[in-house]
Amino acid sequence: MLFLLLNLSGCTLLGQYLLAPSEKNVNYTAKYSECIEFYKELDDKSKQVNMLEAGPSDVGLPIQLVIIDKNGFKNPEKIRKSNRCIVWINNGIHPGEPEGIDASMLWARDLISKKEFQSILDNVSFIIVPVYNVGGSLRRNQYSRANQNGPEEYGFRGNRNNLDLNRDFIKQDSRNSETFAIQFQKWKPDVFIDTHTTDGADYQYNMSLLPGMRSKLPKSIGNYLYDIMLPELYQSMNEEQDEMVPYVEFDGRPEDGMYAFNDKARFGSGYAALFHCIPLVIEAHMLKPFNIRLQSTYRLLKVISNHVNKNSKQILVNKKNAITASRMSKKYDCQWIRDLSRVKMLEFKGYESGNTFYQELHDSIHFYNRDKPTNIIVPYYEHYKPTNQIRIPTKYIIPQCYHQVISNLKRNGVEMSYLKQDTFIESQYYKINSYKTVNHAYENHYLHYSTGCEETFIRYPFYKGDVIVSTDQESILYLAEVLEPQAEDSFFNWNFFDGILMRKEYFSDFAFAEKAEILLRTDTQLRKKFKEFVASSKGKPSIGDKLDFIYKNSGYSEPYLNVYPVARIF
Ligand SMILES: [Zn+2]
Structure with missing residues (x-):
């Protein structure tokens, strides 16, 4: 009052x-x-x-x-x-x-x-x-x-x-x-x-x-x-x-x-x-x-x-x-954890805690006693540290089929230009090699986390109208956070790229066996890899496991499975 x-x-x-x-x-x-x-x-x-x-x-x-x-x-x-x-x-x-x-x-x-x-x-x-x-x-x-x-x-x-x-x-x-x-x-x-x-x-x-x-x-x-x-x-x-x-x-x-x-x-x-x-x-x-x-x-x-x-x-x-x-800046830090090596002491005005018994609950629980204020010095961990550091490319190229991603970038002030013709871009891409997903729906999504990538150098098709984003712009920190899959709040983690995580075609064992047999006879590299696979398997691999190995290591496999489709140009 x-x-x-x-x-x-x-x-x-x-x-x-x-x-x-x-x-x-x-x-x-x-x-x-x-x-x-x-x-x-x-x-x-x-x-x-x-x-x-x-x-x-x-x-x-x-x-x-x-x-x-x-x-x-x-x-x-x-x-x-x-x-x-x-x-x-x-x-x-x-x-x-x-x-x-x-x-x-x-x-x-x-x-x-x-x-x-x-x-x-x-x-x-x-x-x-x-x-x-x-x-x-x-x-x-x-x-x-x-x-x-x-x-x-x-x-x-x-x-x-x-x-x-x-x-x-x-x-x-x-x-x-x-x-x-x-x-x-x-x-x-x-x-x-x-x-x-x-x-x-x-x-x-x-x-x-x-x-x-x-x-x-x-x-x-x-x-x-x-x-x-x-x-x-x-x-x-x-x-x-x-x-x-x-x-x-x-x-x-x-x-x-x-x-x-x-x-x-x-x-x-x-x-x-x-x-x-x-x-x-x-x-x-x-x-x-x-x-x-x-x-x-x-x-x-x-x-x-x-x-x-x-x-x-x-x-x-x-x-x-x-x-x-x-x-x-050429680097972007991500995947932050508490830094327990840096502690300072903080004065904290709390209350003494005690235990109180509730009759109807027939149970007791701790409570803060407001009649007994305390003034204590407590350890305070104020810092976090990154566990991963990413090289920032000079440009990202994003296929226009990811229109929600592109709309989000535009809305958030990212400047962009467009490819003028169809082309293959030979560049550094990420292959997603590990990630975890939450078990329950989280804010409209099944959020991924602890995402791991390996760098791979491949040719990937792009079309007229696909989007070029230079990293030399004011929104660079935002760009790195959303376009680098390993960053905690990347668009990859928020499921905008989940399509790349599923195989689209499969094979029938009986129909593929003959092709597999021919491949093993004609492709010495594959034959060598296959022998190593069999030797390193625990027990005798099933015919299904063998065919699956040959499929995945042959030209029949899907080349862009788990490939994060944003080109990183250096
Ligand atoms: Zn609030």
Whole structure:
């Protein structure tokens, strides 16, 4: 409540008359319609606010973008010419975690109406997505966040297709992701903030922060983020009496060690990192009351905005340098694992844990005792390391039959040209020689992982209209992540190339035996290989095994089976 009074005291008329629903009832999050109505009024009353329809969501209603700019500019070229940083605030990707939706409404209003914030707009323009998962926000309920402390009702995590949109940034199965990618590429934000609520353990902090992983970010951005920006954000939150902690994962109890989160490219933050943008995921703590989480989210938005305002020039220079470095880089790191050799000690304000017995359950379970706060030093594993490094080719050539891949590349800002005639391209390709697949459907796919490749030099047919992609372009990190099969979020792993993994023709044993006999008589190489095969087999191989071996090692076998059909030109 103190927060409300503070807000009103410094407000101009605009702010006084425009109260958000969360200010009338502190345990209430705005409905989609109320949220859009609120921004419409801001747009009507202020030249600095423009709400645009960005494109469709998966329920027909549009995704909106609220542009806040000092001069009321609503096109990215004009804003970039004015040398302002663009900060993108994404809300409601998980509409059950709604405090960002409401905090952003207050932040937008206060930015344009409170004198103390006006100078922020000198160097920063904002793009606020009021609600990203529109379909999920319409599925309002009181139960889907079983552990969360309010609000009284909220949206649902999945979209209308029951997809988690925060796993959809690479495969882009939803209309929402398509709209997002088109707008993200148009605006090219410098800072990307995604607002969430945590799950997991209990501790004293209201807010945790998940920045893009240092080792995955281009150096100029990673160094700046970790050496300058993050220390200042933590310090500023301290000064606001709202101490914040890094977003961490536990295997057991916090005291046993905590780990940073591997923000893969499928997540919004991982996607933003591929485009030289500073990614920040802000996670308010689910067990704090809704209005406390909202206030904490508001404070952090303010603190980040102040920082970007003061450092806008440096952030723009870092981004430019990062793009240059990425374009020159010849290597791409992938297949990341926790680096357990690098540990630092982190102060952690938690609660003592105990055991409690439940009568009706007739069982006991551990709990966090809020009457007994603790302040402990715990091992914190902040780093991940790549287990694979890929040589980046100068060009990729992609058959046009992979039209979904090509549409995705286009939507994500990749520049391309086209083959002018049919040809064979003799080049380096990958043969997929190992991969694993998840056992259950995962976000509309049967995702592959631990993919292994061997390089092979072959001739492969291409046709007029097939796509040439140079790697000397701004989207190079994205290109490598999606086109290199071994990268965790490659299009191969997301099943876009599964057709290459199945044999299409077979043979009948009785009919092939005569051909096999002739082959063994006439092809001395094959005869030698066959003898070795028989000698090395455990026991006597069956006639079927023998014919299969001969088939696979003869001209009858399918030459492009398991060959990843994207040419890599060096
Ligand atoms: Zn979330």
